[in-house]
Each structure stands twice: as structure tokens, then as C-alpha cells.
Amino acid sequence: MDTEPWEASEYYGEFDQRLQASCRFQIGNISLDRLWTYYFGIGGNADELALEAYLNELLALAPGQMQLVDTALTELSSDGRTEPAGQ
Amino acid sequence: MTETQPSEQIPVPAPDEDHVDLTDFLEHLQELLVENTDIREFLQDLVTMTAEKLSGNGNTIACGVTVIRQKKPVAVADSDPLARKLDDIQNSFGDGPCLAALRTRTITHVPDVREEARWLDYMQAAACTDVGSILALPMELNSTAEAVVNLYSTRPHGFSHEDIAAAERITATGAKALYLALKIAQLRDARExxxxxxxxxxxxxxxxxxxxxxxxxxxxxxxxxxxxxxxxxxxxxxxxxxxxxxxxxxxxxxxxxxxx
The missing domain is CATH 1.10.10.10 (Winged helix-like DNA-binding domain superfamily/Winged helix DNA-binding domain)
Structure with missing residues (x-):
């Protein structure tokens, strides 16, 4: 895996991966809607409620799904896409 | 679309007590919603109309709107360069009457910029411009976003009791339309x-x-x-x-x- 700190799933446990995802989501200025839609678009299978629970550290996701959440967060933030007010 | 040049601001007759006629205002807002204009254009028309409605009797009023979402200003529209300048100054200080109105959700009135004791840094900067008095009204947007209407008069004590009441009515009407416009844009976005x-x-x-x-x-x-x-x-x-x-x-x- 790469050396990005939040992608260090092999070095930290899945709880850390979840915590990382949660932090990245909170500071990322992305709405849950937007994140879920994107995650679904790259093949994610968890529904929006499960994703919300995961990001609030209440639920575990399968390793593959956790990785897709990470990918979605990375791709959305590299787009510089924050949630627009109207546009 | 309405022109936005400040020099073309048409002085409308003095607001008749607080019975400002809002029929054309409402019609125009409705048109903007039907035409599905984008938020920026919508706000631009809203501020121009608000400034026109409240100006009169030799009292020129400039109007600016700031829409905030997740703590960041996302859209700003101003009826003229004075309002733009004052909004910019305030956003750079991160504090001032308009941002206070936004945070406390109450109307904030500065009758005379030169005698105001609050927000000293901002008032000092504002005193270098033509502004005499400031009125800021928060908009009720049912938590889709937060917005504030900033009104600037070139005169000290430029907002009478009646003006404030009229501004309140106009802001409330504008807020309903803005809420719809934001909601439509949000749904369109989600769909895309x-x-x-x-x-x-x-x-x-x-x-x-x-x-x-x-x-x-x-x-x-x-x-x-x-x-x-x-x-x-x-x-x-x-x-x-x-x-x-x-x-x-x-x-x-x-x-x-x-x-x-």
C-alpha cells in the first residue's frame, strides 16, 4: 500500500482506518450525500445509513468497502469538490 | 435581467410608511424561480431589487447578501461597489455587524458608523468609505444554508423605524424565494x-x-x-x-x- 498516512491500513487496525476515515470526512467539508453517491459510483455496496454509522464509528464495514470509502474521500478531495450552495 | 450598475439605480418614491408595495418584487422573484436561474444571478437580482425598493428621498441604500454554508461564505452578491467593498472588509475581519446578525439571528443596526462602539476595527475601516449607517438582517432558510442581507446607507441614521420594518418584510419575502432557489439547485445537483x-x-x-x-x-x-x-x-x-x-x-x- 501507499505511504499516505490515512491509507496505512496494514500498519494500524481496522478501527484506526475507521477513525481516519471519520476524521477525513469531518474536516473534508463534504456532505454525507455527496460522499455516499460518489462511493456508490465507484462500486460501493453499503447503503447511506451504514456509511453514516461507519463514519460515526458505530459500525464496521468489510475491508474492501472501507478501502472504497477511503478512495472516495481521496478522489473527492483531489477534485477540490466541496459541497456547493447551489451551483 | 436587471442592470446592476450603481449609477443606474433608479430612485423609487419614498417608501410609504411600511406599506411598501411588493407586488413587482414578488413577480420578479417568481420569474427568477421559474426561469431556473443560477444562485449567483438570483442573488444579484435580489440585492438590486432590495436596494431599489429601499432607496428613495435622496437616501441611497446599497445592498449585499452573503450566503454561508458549513461556516464558509459560498455566494456573495452586491448591488454596487460600496456594498462589495464593505462586505469584503467584513469578511476579511471575520467580524462585524452583518456577521453578528448571522450568528445571533437577530437584526443588527448601526445608526452611525462613526459613533459605533462595537467592532472597532471594522468601523474604522468602514469610516474611510462613504457609509453612514448599516442594517443587517438574517434570512430564515430552514437550515439549507445561512444568509444575511446587509444594507448600507450613505447617511448616518439612514434607516428610520419604517425603513427597518420595510427591510424586514422584503428580507422575509426574499428569504422564502432564496430557500426555494437553493432547494431546487440542491436537488438538481444531487440528481446530476x-x-x-x-x-x-x-x-x-x-x-x-x-x-x-x-x-x-x-x-x-x-x-x-x-x-x-x-x-x-x-x-x-x-x-x-x-x-x-x-x-x-x-x-x-x-x-x-x-x-x-
Missing amino acids: NLAAALASRTAIDTAVGIVMAQNRCSRDAAFQILVSASSHRNIKLRAVAENVINHVAGDRNIPTAFEE
Whole structure:
């Protein structure tokens, strides 16, 4: 895996991966809607409620799904896409 | 569309007590909603009309609106350069009467900029411009976003009791229309994102199938291969998937059965 700190799933446990995802989501200025839609678009299978629970550290996701959440967060933030007010 | 040049601000007759006629204002707002104009244009027309409605009797009023979402100003419109300048100054200080109105959700009135004891830094900067008095009114947007209408008069004590009442009515009316406009834009956005997600998912699923067949592996393993390729090369997952498909079929456009 790469050396990005939040992608260090092999070095930290899945709880850390979840915590990382949660932090990245909170500071990322992305709405849950937007994140879920994107995650679904790259093949994610968890529904929006499960994703919300995961990001609030209440639920575990399968390793593959956790990785897709990470990918979605990375791709959305590299787009510089924050949630627009109207546009 | 209404012109926004400050020099063209038409002085309307003095507001008749607080019985400002809002018929044309309402009609115009409705038109903007029907035409599905974008938020920026919508705000621009809103501030121009508000400034026109409240100016009169030789009292020129400039109007600015700031829309804030998740703590960041996302859209700003001003009826003229004075309002723009004052809004910019305030946003750079991060504090002032308008931002206070936004935070406390109450009307904030500065009758005389030169005698105001609050927000000293801002008032000092504002005193260098032509502004005499400031009135800031928060907009009720049912938590889709937060917005504040900033009114600037060139005169000290430029807002009479009646003016404040009129401004309140206009702001409340404008807020309802703005709420609708934001809601429409939000839904349109969500729909576009969903359509994009469906198209992207089709490509990724197809690529997963190809990798499964080529590597004789499970779906999870195939996903893993694609995700690793994406993160190692710093290429979007969708682009990786399209490359895989392209490699096999020479076909970049994967049609998605999704009707508009």
C-alpha cells in the first residue's frame, strides 16, 4: 500500500482506518450525500445509513468497502469538490 | 435581467410608511424561480431589487447578501461597489455587524458608523468609505444554508423605524424565494451526481468482471486489484476501470442504461 498516512491500513487496525476515515470526512467539508453517491459510483455496496454509522464509528464495514470509502474521500478531495450552495 | 450598475439605480418614491408595495418584487422573484436561474444571478437580482425598493428621498441604500454554508461564505452578491467593498472588509475581519446578525439571528443596526462602539476595527475601516449607517438582517432558510442581507446607507441614521420594518418584510419575502432557489439547485445537483455515479459504476463493474475472468479471482480480489492500481498510480478508480475496458474492447464509451 501507499505511504499516505490515512491509507496505512496494514500498519494500524481496522478501527484506526475507521477513525481516519471519520476524521477525513469531518474536516473534508463534504456532505454525507455527496460522499455516499460518489462511493456508490465507484462500486460501493453499503447503503447511506451504514456509511453514516461507519463514519460515526458505530459500525464496521468489510475491508474492501472501507478501502472504497477511503478512495472516495481521496478522489473527492483531489477534485477540490466541496459541497456547493447551489451551483 | 436587471442592470446592476450603481449609477443606474433608479430612485423609487419614498417608501410609504411600511406599506411598501411588493407586488413587482414578488413577480420578479417568481420569474427568477421559474426561469431556473443560477444562485449567483438570483442573488444579484435580489440585492438590486432590495436596494431599489429601499432607496428613495435622496437616501441611497446599497445592498449585499452573503450566503454561508458549513461556516464558509459560498455566494456573495452586491448591488454596487460600496456594498462589495464593505462586505469584503467584513469578511476579511471575520467580524462585524452583518456577521453578528448571522450568528445571533437577530437584526443588527448601526445608526452611525462613526459613533459605533462595537467592532472597532471594522468601523474604522468602514469610516474611510462613504457609509453612514448599516442594517443587517438574517434570512430564515430552514437550515439549507445561512444568509444575511446587509444594507448600507450613505447617511448616518439612514434607516428610520419604517425603513427597518420595510427591510424586514422584503428580507422575509426574499428569504422564502432564496430557500426555494437553493432547494431546487440542491436537488438538481444531487440528481446530476447520481447520474454520474450510475455511469461510473457501470464502467467499474464491467472492469471488475474483466479482471475476474482474466485472473480467475473473486469479485473482492478483482476490486482490490483495481483499487491498488488506482492508488499506486494516483489515477482515479474510474479511469483505471476505463483503461481495463479499453484494453479488452477498445471501447471507451460504456453506455449506461439510464434515461434522463
